[in-house]
Amino acid sequence: MASNWLDYFLLFFMKNIYLFLIFIFVATTNLAIAQQKKPIKKPVPFKAKPPKIYVPPPVKQIETVTVAPPSAPGLSYSPTIMEDPSASKFNKNSICAECDTLTLQSNKPSIIIYDVKWMANSESKTYKEQPTEKDLTQSYYALSRINRREWDELRRNFPEDNFNYHYVYRNTFINIPNKKQQTLNLLNRQNRHEGFLYWSGKENDSTLNKKVMTRLTEAVAKARGENKISSYYSSFAKDSTDIERLQQTKKPSINLVDNMNTLLQEEIFDETILPIQFFNIHNVKQITIQSVKEQNKRIVLKLNEKGQLIQLNERTDSTTISYQDNLPIKAIDRYKNPINFYYQGDSLIIKKNDYLKIYRLVDKMFIEVKTYNISKESYEKMTLENGSEIKLSKDPNLCVTEFIDERDYASKICYSNTNWQLPLTVSNSNSQGNNSYKSNFTYKINEEQNLVLEDVNEYKSTRRAYMITDKKPASIKSTIKRGNEQYGEPYILNITYEYFK
Secondary structure, X not given: OHHHHHHHHHHHHHXXXXXXXXXXXXXXXXXXXXXXXXXXXXXXXXXXXXXXXXXXXXXXXXXXXXXXOOOOOOOOOOOOOOOOHHHHHHHHOOXXXXXXXXXXXXXXXXXXXXXXXXXXXXXXXXXXXXOOHHHHHOOOOOOOHHHHHHHHHHHHHOOOOXXXXXXXXXXXXXXXXXXXXXXXXXXXXXXXXXXXXXXXXXXXXXXEEEOOOOOHHHHHHHHOOOOOOXXXXXXXXHHXXXXXXXXXOEEEOHHHHHHHHHHHHHHHHOOOOOOHHHOOOOOEEEXXXXXXXXXXXXXXXXXXXXXXXXXXXXXXXXXXXXXXXXXXXXXXXXXXOEEEEEEEEOEEEEEOOOEEEEEEEEOOEEEEEEEEEOOHHHHHHOOOEOOOEEEEEEOOOEEEEEEEHHHOEEEEEEEOOOOOOOOEEEEEEEEEOOEEEEEEEEEEXXXXXXEEEEEEEOOEEEEEEEEEEOOEEEEEEEEEEEXXXXXXXXXXXXXXXXXXX
């Protein structure tokens, strides 16, 4: 019994202890929570909307305009430039009202080359009289150059029996009686008219017109469904190939090296006041040639250590030459144009912008033997040949003869020797049409052992004396005379030298 009571007591005590512990835990937790601060909400400030600003409308300003009184009818207050009456009449009459009209024949092909010159004189404000057939004997109006070439070529390929040919050299109005009623107006006397026209003669066909006067035979043949080639085309093709072939260096002769300075002075520098081939220029770096009276007149020649010309300075102009394998390879002239050099055996080829020149070395002199025109225009016109024929002969002295048939020009230059051996005489004669010219150029040593160059002709003769010191000229005395007069006072140039150290 006592044991049961004790068990009951223990059970009751354990339950109460458990409840007591729960009570203590809850009380402690509530106390901790109660001690925490509650967050305080900050009051939101009142945001007042900005007041609406009233912008008043702009005040309309009244502009006061002063109106001028109306001008009288037909009058203008602006200044006018009155045209000179003679100029007004000159311009008004530019179209020739009384000149020719040419109507082409139907049912027969027509070929026209026209070359109508300027008939106006702008200075005198007048017009020339229209040329006549008699005037065709003058080179100005006659068929010439590529127009003549094309005319002859067309007539060879298209016989006159089957074609109507017209060379129009006057201001003319040309009617073509085809369905389009085409015309060609050459009446403006203030213009130059040049070109070509072909018409088949058939009513339904249009004209063929060209301004470039090349390969007209091919143009007509194509229009007619034929195949023809201008005879000069093969020559043009050959010249084109030769020009390309010449622009390369192949096995240059060793003799070229020692004889270049003279040619460079003449062809590249265009300055031959000092015949450098006659003097000892060993170790010379620079040569200055200065006028005594005019200090601004001076030229400076510069050389490299091998005695080769490399530069010419004249005032603000300069020409320079660069070398490769002891030979000039390129130059820049005073106008900043490039010049190229090529060598093949004893031949020198110089290429500039518009031409290609070939020189042959004969003993110690370079002789020009061929020139090609290589400008863009020359290629377009297929006229690479310059029209000259050069022949060399030696019996016993060397003579160079040149002919230009188109200009009725001929020249002949003969050398007493080709080694620059003193004394040396160069005789020159040339003619063009009815005009002729002769001169003799001599190089010699006078009694004072100075070099004297004299160019004697019937119009104007010149003489230059080189005062020699230590095998080099120290000054030049240059004089001139006209006709049979005496030589005048000399113009003196001093020469100074700088040397390599």
